Amino acid sequence: MQEIVQRENLFRDTTILDPTETVLAMDKLSWMLIDSDFALRALPILSLHEYIATDILQSYFYSFRAKVLKAISLSHIGFINEAYQYLQKCFKEKDMPIPWLKPSEMVKR
Numbered sequence: 001m002q003e004i005v006q007r008e009n010l011f012r013d014t015t016i017l018d019p020t021e022t023v024l025a026m027d028k029l030s031w032m033l034i035d036s037d038f039a040l041r042a043l044p045i046l047s048l049h050e051y052i053a054t055d056i057l058q059s060y061f062y063s064f065r066a067k068v069l070k071a072i073s074l075s076h077i078g079f080i081n082e083a084y085q086y087l088q089k090c091f092k093e094k095d096m097p098i099p100w101l102k103p104s105e106m107v108k109r
Contacts, residue, residue, distance in 0.1 A: 019057050030069055039076035046070040058097035
């Protein structure tokens with residue numbers, strides 16, 4: 001993503017692009033693709049969705065939701081074993097954002 005836009009940081013400036021709205025739009029789009037039997041085409045969107053939710057928003061809710069959607073998409077494609085392992089990783093809370101590692105608002109100012 002950084003290679004695409006090198007001059008501007010899209011996700012840090014909220015006037016350009018709101019990360020929460022982006023995650024919600026990706027969520028809706030991926031559900032539509034999964035329901036239309038295009039689960040394979042939903043996987044890149046879900047990977048970007050997971051990246052934004054985990055690393056940029058650092059939201060536990062959206063990160064967990066992205067991982068579960070990715071597992072659903074994998075199971076629709078036929079990768080049942082990978083979907084099961086992915087769900088186990090979710091329930092063991094691996095690769096989830098840690099909210100207490102975020103810098104405080106006072107540090108940002």
